[in-house]
Amino acid sequence: MDEQIKCIGCGSTLQSEDPKKSGYLPNSALEKALANEDSDVYCQRCFRLRHYNEIMPVEENNDDFLALLNSIGEKNALVVNVVDLFDFSNSLIPSLKRFIGGNEYVLVGNKIDLFPKNTKESKVKDWMRQESNRSGLQPEKIFLVSAAKKRNLEDLINFLAKKGKKKDIYFVGTTNVGKSTLINAIISARSELKDVITTSKFPGTTLDAIKIPISEGHYLIDTPGIMSKNQLASHLTGKELEMVAPKKPLKPATYQLKPGQTLFLAGLGRFDFLEGEASGVTVYAERNLYIHRTKLENADAFYQKHKDDLLLPPSPEDDLGPMKGQTFSPKTKSDVLFGGVGFITVPKDIVIKAYTPEGIGLGIRRALI
Ligand code: GDP
Numbered sequence: 424m425d426e427q428i429k430c431i432g433c434g435s436t437l438q439s440e441d442p443k444k445s446g447y448l449p450n451s452a453l454e455k456a457l458a459n460e461d462s463d464v465y466c467q468r469c470f471r472l473r474h475y476n477e478i479m480p481v482e483e484n485n486d487d488f489l490a491l492l493n494s495i496g497e498k499n500a501l502v503v504n505v506v507d508l509f510d511f512s513n514s515l516i517p518s519l520k521r522f523i524g525g526n527e528y529v530l531v532g533n534k535i536d537l538f539p540k541n542t543k544e545s546k547v548k549d550w551m552r553q554e555s556n557r558s559g560l561q562p563e564k565i566f567l568v569s570a571a572k573k574r575n576l577e578d579l580i581n582f583l584a585k586k587g588k589k590k591d592i593y594f595v596g597t598t599n600v601g602k603s604t605l606i607n608a609i610i611s612a613r614s615e616l617k618d619v620i621t622t623s624k625f626p627g628t629t630l631d632a633i634k635i636p637i638s639e640g641h642y643l644i645d646t647p648g649i650m651s652k653n654q655l656a657s658h659l660t661g662k663e664l665e666m667v668a669p670k671k672p673l674k675p676a677t678y679q680l681k682p683g684q685t686l687f688l689a690g691l692g693r694f695d696f697l698e699g700e701a702s703g704v705t706v707y708a709e710r711n712l713y714i715h716r717t718k719l720e721n722a723d724a725f726y727q728k729h730k731d732d733l734l735l736p737p738s739p740e741d742d743l744g745p746m747k748g749q750t751f752s753p754k755t756k757s758d759v760l761f762g763g764v765g766f767i768t769v770p771k772d773i774v775i776k777a778y779t780p781e782g783i784g785l786g787i788r789r790a791l792i
Pocket residue numbers: 533534535536537568569570571572596597598599600601602603604605648669670
């Protein structure tokens with residue numbers, strides 16, 4: 424190609440050979456731009472960024488991203504950490520602690536719409552506070568919102584508007600927590616912002632940013648989502664995620680179990696009832712997820728026999744490791760957590776063992792319901 428045009432978003436020379444390289448635009452669009460002698464052409468990536476507020480995610484240990492976090496620590500900023508309430512432990516960013524510096528830090532728990540209607544929000548916040556303190560993070564405030572359903576956004580938006588008068592606001596989060604959905608919900612709630620989204624790069628890095636003016640001289644800045652190996656979303660295909668990620672509020676399903684029985688949550692979770700009185704345990708997961716009850720003594724054989732048919736997902740291609748378990752003996756009614764899949768409410772004074780692939784997303788909390 425003799426003629427060269429540059430993307431007006433990122434300045435890269437437009438090309439249609441390699442979608443992975445900068446400046447990519449499908450051939451048809453590039454030819455059209457050349458024929459029309461367009462002067463305002465965006466590469467595909469900048470186009471998506473501008474129109475859908477999508478920023479390319481980064482790996483956990485991306486040097487540019489660590490440098491970016493570091494630079495936030497040196498500023499007077501507000502750090503807003505968006506987390507997925509349904510996969511909380513995997514959406515916390517432990518390294519954030521080192522980078523916040525003396526900055527204000529708040530947590531926004533997203534996807535509250537998935538929790539059953541009778542969930543007490545104060546209990547959810549208590550649990551989030553305990554967990555984040557355990558990771559060395561001390562949020563000043565905790566918001567519970569649903570970006571998708573536009574619930575509880577007003578408090579957060581007012582808070583951001585107030586803080587944004589004095590400082591920049593950085594949104595950070597792992598991928599799939601709903602950060603872009605939330606940013607878009609905030610923009611659409613403030614109609615004056617609709618057309619003023621500006622995209623840019625963080626100085627000295629290859630990272631994209633979305634900068635939304637929030638007051639005279641201050642911005643709300645969306646940073647790239649961090650891909651964590653511990654998130655199911657990083658392993659499952661889009662279709663599998665559809666099967667696992669609930670779309671509607673979780674509906675309880677109670678199973679009467681006695682010691683020596685096992686429940687499988689497809690191939691993504693296993694729950695062994697080891698000791699205690701026969702009791703009801705309540706599963707909260709996507710309604711169509713395959714749940715199978717069997718005898719503990721047959722569980723290993725059942726898993727080996729059916730992991731590639733009944734117990735899907737995950738499929739062998741998903742590259743999730745073997746099931747690893749953790750034993751819990753709660754002293755109060757508790758929720759055993761299977762991050763990204765759901766939780767099982769158990770009575771006190773029983774002993775159970777919970778498994779997930781590689782043990783990711785396992786945890787326990789005081790029962791929320
Ligand atoms: P990002 O990677 O953090 O930017 O996440 P996205 O905004 O792309 O959202 C990830 C997934 O979570 C998508 O499937 C969204 O539809 C879903 N999602 C986002 N916000 C909510 C929410 O408030 N409730 C529910 N149930 N799902 C949500």
